[in-house]
Amino acid sequence: MKLEQATIKDIARELNVSSSTVSRALKDYPGISDETKRKVKELAEKMNYRPNAIALSLRKSRSFTIGVIIPEVVHFFFSTVISGIEEVAFSRGYNVILTQTNEKLAREKSSVDTMLSNQIDGFLVSYSKETTDFNHFSRLLDQGFPIVFFDRVPEIEDSVNVVVDDFKGSYEASKHLILQGYRRIYHISGPVQLKISKERLRGYQAALEDHGIKFENSWVIECPRGDENEAKEITLEILKTNSEKPDAFFCHNDMAAVGVMMACKEMGLKIPQDIGVVGFSNWQFCTMLDPSLSSVAQPGFKMGAKATEILLDIIEKKINTKETQNTFVLDTELLVRKSSVKI
Amino acid sequence: MKLEQATIKDIARELNVSSSTVSRALKDYPGISDETKRKVKELAEKMNYRPNAIALSLRKSRSFTIGVIIPEVVHFFFSTVISGIEEVAFSRGYNVILTQTNEKLAREKSSVDTMLSNQIDGFLVSYSKETTDFNHFSRLLDQGFPIVFFDRVPEIEDSVNVVVDDFKGSYEASKHLILQGYRRIYHISGPVQLKISKERLRGYQAALEDHGIKFENSWVIECPRGDENEAKEITLEILKTNSEKPDAFFCHNDMAAVGVMMACKEMGLKIPQDIGVVGFSNWQFCTMLDPSLSSVAQPGFKMGAKATEILLDIIEKKINTKETQNTFVLDTELLVRKSSVKI
DNA sequence: TTGTAGGCGTTATCAG
C-alpha cells in the first residue's frame, strides 16, 4: 500500500522526451524551449510530482538534514532550544532529526552512528551527563564534520560552542542575594563533571569573594540528579544538622530551588524573610510558586536558533571553523521575584 | 571537508573481491566462506565502515524514518508525547523527523510536503488549531499512506486516532470534589470550539447531575487563552461579585488552576479548606505548588508510545487499518493531592 | 534544444 509517487521518468515517458529534459525543465535550466517547460511543468503538477529527496541526497551526498542530540525532550529549557532549532532549520530548508539520549552515553553513541548512517549534514549536540570522553565527537571533528555544541559543551580544541554566560548569570544571582542582605549563601550545585556546573560554581564563588564574604567548602553541595526531591532531602539535612545555618540558597536549577523551598517550609522557615532562594533557568513554573521564584533566565530559543545558524553556515561553507571564534556566549537575565527580596 | 565514508566498494577493492561478496559477508548471508566473512568484517571494522542509509532507502523505497507533526514543542504535554514517540521509534530502529506547525495550517501543509519528499514511512500528526479541512491528510489516507493522529484528531472516516478519555477524566475529577464535600463546584472551561473542551465540560456536568447537584450555567466560565493570568482575573471577579460563592473549581488545565489558586490566596481563602481546586494535565509543577495541585494526568508518554507502535505496525503490515479499530482511547488518572482534600 | 550515459551506495537476481 505504498504511496506510488510519480518520478521524472514517468513524466518523460508520458511526454515522449528524455528524463534529462524533464529534469532540466523543472529546474528552469537554460536551453529548454518554453513550450517544453510549460508542458513538463503542467504534467508534473497534474501528476503531483514531488522530487525524491532521498535520490537527491544520494546523488549530492547531502541530505539537507541535521541531527539533534539532546539529553531530554521533556525539559523546559531543551524544548525551547529545539523550538529555536526547528524554526531556523525549517526556514533554511533543512530537516531536523531528533533523538534524546536520556542522559545515557551508550544511547548517545548509537544515535551518532545512526545519524551518520543517515548522511546528515551536521550535528547539533548537547551531550549526556554520562559523557566524559568525547572521542565519538572529536573523531568527527578531526575529519571536518560539522558539529555545533550547545549548552553542555565539551572542552575540545576547535569545537564550536554556543553557551549562555553561566558565570555571569551565576555571579549576578549571587550578588543579588548579597545585596539583599543575605550572608550565608549556600550553593546547590549540579554534577561537577559538567562545565555548566563548574561555571555556575565559579560565578557564585567570585561574587562572594568580590563582596568580602568568606565562604567554606561545606556551603557547596552537589545535587547530581538535580530534581526537587533530592534537593529537598539534602536541604533538610543541612537545616537539621549544620550548626551554622544558611540564610540563602543559590541553586543551579529551578527544580532544586523548589526542593529547597519545600524543605524550608517544612522546617517552618519563611521565604524570603528567613531564607532567600534563587534558581537557574527560569522554568515556566517560577511565577506559579508561592512565593514566586527568582531565577536566571536562559535564552533557550535564541540558543537553538543561533547554534543552528552557525551550523548551517559551516555546512554551507559561509564561514570557516578555523577562522571564526569558536565559542558564542549568550547573555542570561536575572529575573527577581519574591523568593529573594528581603527588603 | 566532507566526511569520507568507506563504502562497500572500498572494502571490495581492498580485498580483491566483488562488492556483492562484501555485502553478503556483512549481512551473514549463507554461502560465504567463513574465511571471507572474517576478512570482510575485520576490514569493515578497521575502515570504520557504516552502511549508507540513504542508498538503502533508495533501494528499498523505505526510509525507516517517521515524520512527526506537532503544534508546539514547548509544551509539557506535547514534549512528553514526543518523548514517547522517540522512545518507541528508537527501539524499533526508526528515525524521527520533527516539525512544529506553530498552529499554522500553511506550515502544516508545507511540512507534509517536505516530509513526503523525504520518503518517510509514515506520519504521526496532531494538527494545528487553524486546520479545519483535512484534504492534505485524507488524500494520503486514500492512497493507503500510514498516518496515525493523536490528541487532536480529525473526524475523517478510517483515520486511526489515539486520544485520552477527556470525558471520564473530567467526570472522575468532578466526582472526587463532590465526594470531598464540595457542592458549589465551578468549571473553568477551555475554548468551546475544541472537542476536548466540550468533552471535559460534559464530564463535569454529568458528574454533578449523577450526584444530584443542581448547577447553573453561570458556574461554567470560559477561559479561552487558558493561562494563569486570565484565570486569576476571572476568578477574582467571581469571588468578588457573585452572591453565591463557589467552594471549588474544576479547571480544564493546570495553568488555569494556578490562576484560581492565586486569586483565592489573594482573597484570603484557604485551599483546600475554603476552596477545593483540581486541574487537568498534571504538568510537572503540580507537585511544586503550595498546596500541591490535584490534577487529571494525561498519559502523554503513553500516547506517543502507543501512536508510534500502531503506526509502525501499520507500516510493517503487522496490522491492517481496515481490520483494526480506529480510535484508541487512553485512560486518564486522577492524582489526588492537597488542593482538593478537605477531610 | 534535446538525448545518452554514467554514477551516487546498496542489494536482488542470475550466472558461473
Next chain:
DNA sequence: CTGATAACGCCTACAA
C-alpha cells in the same frame, strides 16, 4: 562459494 549486472530516482558531462 563468488561475480557481474541492473536497478532505486536524480543529475550532469558530453554528444548530437
